[in-house]
Amino acid sequence: MNNTEKEIQNKPSKTLINVDKLNLYYGAFQALTNISMDIYANRITALIGPSGCGKSTFLRTLNRMNDLEDNTKITGEVKLESTDIYHGMDAISLRKRVGMVFQQPNPFPKSVYENVAYGPRINGIRNKAKLDEIVEKSLRQAAIWDELKDRLHKSALGLSGGQQQRLCIARTLAVEPQVILMDEPTSALDPISTSRIEDLALELKKDFTIVIVTHNMQQASRISDNTAFFLLGKLVEYNVTETLFSVPQDKRTEDYITGRFG
Amino acid sequence: MSGIINSGSKALANDRISKRIKSAIRTDRIMTVVFSLVGGFFLALIIALAAYIIIKGFSGYYPGLLGFDSDGIGNQLFNTVYLVFLSLLISVPIGVLAGIYMAEYAGNGKLTKFIRISIESLSSLPSIVVGLFGYLVFILMTGMRWNLMAGSLAVSILSLPSITTTTEDSLRSLPKSLKSGSMALGATHWVTIVKVLLPACLPRIITGVILAAGRGFGEAAALLYTAGQSTHINWNNFDITSATCPFNPFRPGETLALHIWVMRTEGSLNPNSQEIADFSAAILVIMVLLFSLTARIITARISRKQLGNGKDKK
Numbered sequence: 001m002n003n004t005e006k007e008i009q010n011k012p013s014k015t016l017i018n019v020d021k022l023n024l025y026y027g028a029f030q031a032l033t034n035i036s037m038d039i040y041a042n043r044i045t046a047l048i049g050p051s052g053c054g055k056s057t058f059l060r061t062l063n064r065m066n067d068l069e070d071n072t073k074i075t076g077e078v079k080l081e082s083t084d085i086y087h088g089m090d091a092i093s094l095r096k097r098v099g100m101v102f103q104q105p106n107p108f109p110k111s112v113y114e115n116v117a118y119g120p121r122i123n124g125i126r127n128k129a130k131l132d133e134i135v136e137k138s139l140r141q142a143a144i145w146d147e148l149k150d151r152l153h154k155s156a157l158g159l160s161g162g163q164q165q166r167l168c169i170a171r172t173l174a175v176e177p178q179v180i181l182m183d184e185p186t187s188a189l190d191p192i193s194t195s196r197i198e199d200l201a202l203e204l205k206k207d208f209t210i211v212i213v214t215h216n217m218q219q220a221s222r223i224s225d226n227t228a229f230f231l232l233g234k235l236v237e238y239n240v241t242e243t244l245f246s247v248p249q250d251k252r253t254e255d256y257i258t259g260r261f262g
Numbered sequence: 263m264s265g266i267i268n269s270g271s272k273a274l275a276n277d278r279i280s281k282r283i284k285s286a287i288r289t290d291r292i293m294t295v296v297f298s299l300v301g302g303f304f305l306a307l308i309i310a311l312a313a314y315i316i317i318k319g320f321s322g323y324y325p326g327l328l329g330f331d332s333d334g335i336g337n338q339l340f341n342t343v344y345l346v347f348l349s350l351l352i353s354v355p356i357g358v359l360a361g362i363y364m365a366e367y368a369g370n371g372k373l374t375k376f377i378r379i380s381i382e383s384l385s386s387l388p389s390i391v392v393g394l395f396g397y398l399v400f401i402l403m404t405g406m407r408w409n410l411m412a413g414s415l416a417v418s419i420l421s422l423p424s425i426t427t428t429t430e431d432s433l434r435s436l437p438k439s440l441k442s443g444s445m446a447l448g449a450t451h452w453v454t455i456v457k458v459l460l461p462a463c464l465p466r467i468i469t470g471v472i473l474a475a476g477r478g479f480g481e482a483a484a485l486l487y488t489a490g491q492s493t494h495i496n497w498n499n500f501d502i503t504s505a506t507c508p509f510n511p512f513r514p515g516e517t518l519a520l521h522i523w524v525m526r527t528e529g530s531l532n533p534n535s536q537e538i539a540d541f542s543a544a545i546l547v548i549m550v551l552l553f554s555l556t557a558r559i560i561t562a563r564i565s566r567k568q569l570g571n572g573k574d575k576k
Contacts, residue, residue, distance in 0.1 A: 065446060096448035106439035109462050109568035119447045122457070157569050168443070175447055 022076035046224035099172035105164035142170035162193025319544020322537035348414035361429025385423035393484035413489025421474035428470025490514035
């Protein structure tokens, strides 16, 4: 693993999230075993692996969404900029810094405007002019302002799937997080919407750090800087994307990438 | 040779299949007719009932029936609306909060199951029993005379379970992704409930409130010994503490439903009692229909705003 770490660190970037010996249990079942990895700022980190390997579970430990499930237990440490996210801060503040986009687009049954303004509003911003500004900025960042600027006050549920997903991204951006977690954001979408969102992710990484779970290896190799391969709850290999896909160091990684299973 | 035999047995098989299909289609058509007849029956029943009551009520109309004296039902109409309003004021907040608790905070243990059984039993209590309970607690124990407030409390007991159950069911039927989406933005559980989940349930909760209000409009047995059977109010009196002020909730107040009963029994000394009773029934039916219609319009408007008018063109 040492060579790999050096290779990643040769690209100038600081560690934003540090995961150390993370274990997660759902009751008696161990879903994650001894995960240790660093996530680098302003990079896209892809998490790949077959169904049930724990990649989505791992993603959810980064913004403590697992807390919402009953009976989960975590050991180990996850640090956001050197602060332990489980013991050093509360989940609410954490989620304002680490946002999430889900697999199925889940806009609220409200207008487009109200969806995007939701985050800022609960953060206490009441000034209408300020909210208007934030809504426009977030929709622009999500590359969907032109399509929606004339129907801001119409229901978000009238949009197509791809538009809804970009709206959900805008909604996440409105809170101005540092990290955006994406849990298979394009698996429910058509190829054109998928490529739009991939372009969006590449744009966003200039200002944000992105961690994306994907079952689509082409997607991972297209857009990510670093890739982590998970299998049965363990982190098998973590490397610069190009390297992981061209010269995987672990046989299991090679088998997965070449399609021998999963 | 074998070709001929095969096509022969194939033809037989095809024949059996097509007979089966024809029989299935015939059954389908018959059942469609049956369902339409049942639906039509209900429609006819409601129309006949409503029409009979309204026509009979209005056929005996005389000017002054809507008046506010002992020959008219104006006071009773006001009492009914006021009482329903008061009972909703009590049962909606408590019911919605209870529903939120059951859906979002309660675990799955024995206590929760017990609470659920209690709520369900509360809704099946006979209303006369609730009325007598109300008489005991709100009248005898407090030492007060019959009053509207006691009546609305009794009605609240009856309508509380339906509001609680409606709220809980509609919250549980929401997709979990709604809650996840809100919590992932850094909202607390309570903010998520108030700003995302409840608004999304609003149409269904309003429907539950209509049902509760309908209960209040028509309730008679529970009000017999709580709200009382008399109405002496002076519309010129604005002193809310006075016993004859219309807006004093602690005065006795007879509602329309009870008025019908009174007019047909004790009040039959009044020469117009028959017309008054019939007219009261007609007004009651019309009010319930109006209330239902208004609430449906409001619900449809909210729904449209939330869900959009159908998908936009891409």
